[in-house]
Amino acid sequence: MTGAAAGTATGTAQVPGPLVAPGPDLTAEEVQRYSRHLLLPQIGRGGQRRLKAARVLVVGAGGLGSPVLLYLAAAGVGTIGVVDDDTVEVSNLQRQVVHGSADVGRAKVDSAREAVRGVNPLVDVVVHPGRLGPHDASAVLAGYDLVVDGSDNFPTRYLVDDACAALGIPCVWGAVLRFGGQVSVSWAARGPRYRDLFPRPPAPGDAPSCEEAGVLGAVCGAVGSVMAAEAVKLVTGAGTPLLGRLLVLDALAMTWRSLAVAADPARAAAPEPAAPEPAACAVEAVGEVPEVGAAELARLLAERAAGRRELLLLDVRSPAEREIVAIPGAVGIPLQRLLSGEALAEVPEDVDVVLHCKSGARSAQALAALRAAGRRRGRHLRGGVLAWVDEVDPSLPRY
Numbered sequence: 224m225t226g227a228a229a230g231t232a233t234g235t236a237q238v239p240g241p242l243v244a245p246g247p248d249l250t251a252e253e254v255q256r257y258s259r260h261l262l263l264p265q266i267g268r269g270g271q272r273r274l275k276a277a278r279v280l281v282v283g284a285g286g287l288g289s290p291v292l293l294y295l296a297a298a299g300v301g302t303i304g305v306v307d308d309d310t311v312e313v314s315n316l317q318r319q320v321v322h323g324s325a326d327v328g329r330a331k332v333d334s335a336r337e338a339v340r341g342v343n344p345l346v347d348v349v350v351h352p353g354r355l356g357p358h359d360a361s362a363v364l365a366g367y368d369l370v371v372d373g374s375d376n377f378p379t380r381y382l383v384d385d386a387c388a389a390l391g392i393p394c395v396w397g398a399v400l401r402f403g404g405q406v407s408v409s410w411a412a413r414g415p416r417y418r419d420l421f422p423r424p425p426a427p428g429d430a431p432s433c434e435e436a437g438v439l440g441a442v443c444g445a446v447g448s449v450m451a452a453e454a455v456k457l458v459t460g461a462g463t464p465l466l467g468r469l470l471v472l473d474a475l476a477m478t479w480r481s482l483a484v485a486a487d488p489a490r491a492a493a494p495e496p497a498a499p500e501p502a503a504c505a506v507e508a509v510g511e512v513p514e515v516g517a518a519e520l521a522r523l524l525a526e527r528a529a530g531r532r533e534l535l536l537l538d539v540r541s542p543a544e545r546e547i548v549a550i551p552g553a554v555g556i557p558l559q560r561l562l563s564g565e566a567l568a569e570v571p572e573d574v575d576v577v578l579h580c581k582s583g584a585r586s587a588q589a590l591a592a593l594r595a596a597g598r599r600r601g602r603h604l605r606g607g608v609l610a611w612v613d614e615v616d617p618s619l620p621r622y
């Protein structure tokens with residue numbers, strides 16, 4: 224993050240007017256539905272007509288996208304786009320409140336469309352199923368007035384931020400992890416951008432995901448609600464947006480802090496670093512690594528139990544993940560301890576090693592680190608503990 228000094232020549236955020244021109248007048252049904260907005264002088268009938276004409280794209284129908292979608296729909300945003308490439312899983316329901324139990328297995332975009340229509344049938348929902356990538360970002364974002372980024376990964380955030388900058392439109396972005404969250408507005412033409420706060424993506428393994436470290440569901444609700452409020456403010460011109468400011472939530476202490484942020488003059492002068500392809504995951508980043516399937520691992524462990532084989536099964540997930548589900552006989556060494564080299568001595572050189580994590584990305588990274596350190600007798604479990612649950616012991620929980 225660049226310093227906390229807004230107001231430099233490059234960093235001064237300009238308070239914009241309304242982003243969207245008013246649409247057609249409201250019907251009697253709309254007047255009734257949105258009456259609590261109409262009572263607000265900062266929104267009123269004119270602001271509600273702007274919302275009716277607005278086209279807002281929500282990236283990700285997950286933990287943040289859920290409250291964003293529901294509040295934008297309820298607020299009467301005329302056209303809401305939804306991009307997502309995922310299907311609803313049981314473990315999503317703790318925070319992804321736009322989906323319900325009956326939606327498990329459905330495409331998130333379909334489930335979200337139905338929920339949005341249930342909240343407000345006057346809203347048009349445009350679904351963009353699939354992974355947003357450099358090949359289609361400009362085409363998908365074009366035609367929207369504003370993007371709300373509720374994605375959960377750095378490549379997508381940089382991609383969305385760059386595409387918004389190129390199109391000259393603002394992006395409201397948010398991020399959550401454990402009990403914390405961040406929200407801000409990135410708008411190249413008017414103030415600092417996401418890239419000013421985070422010039423470089425963190426090194427693989429430096430920033431844990433919610434999948435690894437967890438997140439309080441209500442934190443997604445709090446941060447997502449702020450994102451939706453910022454979107455409504457930008458569309459209508461109400462108040463002062465979070466432009467040049469980063470709002471930081473600590474839900475354990477229950478504090479919100481507002482940090483001033485400035486554009487980074489060095490970034491403004493330098494060419495944009497290429498955003499990594501969003502589809503790229505840690506496995507691809509570290510190259511080919513030898514794998515073993517779950518059924519094969521079960522056979523190897525049976526041989527070990529019978530005393531016919533020496534094998535070390537290393538679980539590189541966090542202790543909290545291991546408490547949820549573990550492969551019997553696995554030894555836990557969290558990924559960071561392997562990547563830092565701190566735990567290398569705990570991995571013997573003369574024994575076959577199989578590493579595993581939840582789904583295979585972290586174990587591939589750990590294996591690459593072991594190989595870089597000269598350990599040649601390692602493989603990793605394809606599909607991680609989830610593959611073990613699916614193929615070997617379905618009585619164990621997925622998460």
Ligand SMILES: Nc1ncnc2c1ncn2[C@@H]1O[C@H](COP(=O)(O)OP(=O)(O)OP(=O)(O)O)[C@@H](O)[C@H]1O
Pocket residue numbers: 282283284285286287288306307308309314315319331353354355356373374375376379433434501
């Ligand atoms: N580039 C992208 N294109 C389309 N959808 C994306 C992209 N990046 C992220 N998303 C979506 O954004 C959402 C992020 O939400 P969240 O992290 O709460 O969900 P999740 O990935 O289901 O969580 P978990 O990994 O813990 O299971 C996901 O639904 C994910 O599919």
